[in-house]
Amino acid sequence: MKNLPLLALTTVGLLVTTQARAQERSIKRSELPAAVAKTVASVSQGATVRGYSREVENGQTLYEVELRVHGHGKDVTIDTTGAVVEEEEEIAFAKLPASVQAGIRAAAGAGKIGRVESLTKNGKLVAYAGNGPKCRWALTGNPSPLRSS
Numbered sequence: 001m002k003n004l005p006l007l008a009l010t011t012v013g014l015l016v017t018t019q020a021r022a023q024e025r026s027i028k029r030s031e032l033p034a035a036v037a038k039t040v041a042s043v044s045q046g047a048t049v050r051g052y053s054r055e056v057e058n059g060q061t062l063y064e065v066e067l068r069v070h071g072h073g074k075d076v077t078i079d080t081t082g083a084v085v086e087e088e089e090e091i092a093f094a095k096l097p098a099s100v101q102a103g104i105r106a107a108a109g110a111g112k113i114g115r116v117e118s119l120t121k122n123g124k125l126v127a128y129a130g131n132g133p134k135c136r137w138a139l140t141g142n143p144s145p146l147r148s149s
């Protein structure tokens with residue numbers, strides 16, 4: 001009986017996660033449109049492809065290729081025309097600009113700093129993201145108004 005609130009919270013969390021990801025599904029490379037497959041061939045050179053997915057976000061169909069590049073993860077989101085819309089790439093904390101490191105340390109307080117990714121949209125670096133809620137930082141290291149991870 002003591003675990004009932006925890007069970008309820010876990011169930012709600014699973015339902016929310018399921019709803020949020022309901023539009024995304026894993027696919028095979030053979031299911032990619034030609035334009036997307038061409039872009040995937042280009043962005044995956046020298047990388048290991050870990051998987052593909054298709055999702056509908058705000059009415060727009062997007063494809064994501066999950067890569068492993070030089071020992072770290074990289075996800076590339078591509079639209080139906082083959083244009084790269086977004087890239088999320090793991091980055092070593094030590095390679096972040098000093099101002100970003102300071103902002104992340106301040107935001108984390110006594111908490112553990114986990115994985116950090118760079119977020120590039122339409123070819124432009126726009127933010128850094130962490131591996132938890134409210135873990136998105138502007139290029140200066142200040143909290144960013146972008147969506148949470």
